[in-house]
Amino acid sequence: MIFMPHTNALRSTLRRLAAAALFTAGLLAAGCIEFEQIMVIRGDGGGAITLHYTVDEQLLAAQADAQRAVEAAQTGAKVTSPLEQLNWIFNEEKARAWFSDDGIRVQRYVTGTRNGKRSVTVDCTVESFPKALATGKFGALTLVKTENGPFRLHADLPQGAPVTDPARIERLKALTKGMKLQFIVQAPGRILTAPGAETAGRTVRWTFDPAKDDSCLKNPPAIDLTYDEKP
Numbered sequence: 001m002i003f004m005p006h007t008n009a010l011r012s013t014l015r016r017l018a019a020a021a022l023f024t025a026g027l028l029a030a031g032c033i034e035f036e037q038i039m040v041i042r043g044d045g046g047g048a049i050t051l052h053y054t055v056d057e058q059l060l061a062a063q064a065d066a067q068r069a070v071e072a073a074q075t076g077a078k079v080t081s082p083l084e085q086l087n088w089i090f091n092e093e094k095a096r097a098w099f100s101d102d103g104i105r106v107q108r109y110v111t112g113t114r115n116g117k118r119s120v121t122v123d124c125t126v127e128s129f130p131k132a133l134a135t136g137k138f139g140a141l142t143l144v145k146t147e148n149g150p151f152r153l154h155a156d157l158p159q160g161a162p163v164t165d166p167a168r169i170e171r172l173k174a175l176t177k178g179m180k181l182q183f184i185v186q187a188p189g190r191i192l193t194a195p196g197a198e199t200a201g202r203t204v205r206w207t208f209d210p211a212k213d214d215s216c217l218k219n220p221p222a223i224d225l226t227y228d229e230k231p
Helices: 007-017 057-075 082-090 092-099 129-134 166-175
Strands: 033-041 047-056 104-114 117-126 141-145 151-155 180-186 191-193 198-200 203-208 224-227
Touching: 082 092, 082 117, 092 104, 092 117, 117 129, 129 141
Parallel strands: 033 180
Antiparallel strands: 033 047, 047 117, 104 117, 141 151, 151 224, 180 203, 191 224, 198 203
């Protein structure tokens, strides 16, 4: 599916997007979306999460018109535009209601428009990362202590066969033009494994930027981190 999903599906997609599942979750046609999620995990299991979205309004609006025309012709049903679907994250009341939960507090919400792009930053504090991630509000993520001691942070992302057809890869590049996703974790202890991530001390960063590296289009993205309890 190359068009944006309907509202309920989009909200589910945004949860997976927070775990870098955008490429396999049906938002490939969006383009010009930048997303960054930063997780700072303390030794006691609490910490902070920051989410930052940037969306190109003009391009999304143009794609919305095309989507409505195509899907209306196919189904005869009224289709909600991508901007309307995304608007909830740019509504402070709705965003605060969505991210707030038992043990999760929205500390700061900032939104703005610059050069035709809308952006929003949401800062949250969490009392317990395992509990906060179990809500699904920050992506399809789990944090558990493994049997042999280390902690494991893992994203349960949809998997699929690698894309090998050059023509399809080029189409995916066109669809994801202007898209960039970053997932950053600061762990309380020594990093043990973080496949595909840049590591600096106790901080790891996964970057999915098809313009610079199209491997994220050829193979399903993966987020998997293990770290020691102590530095």
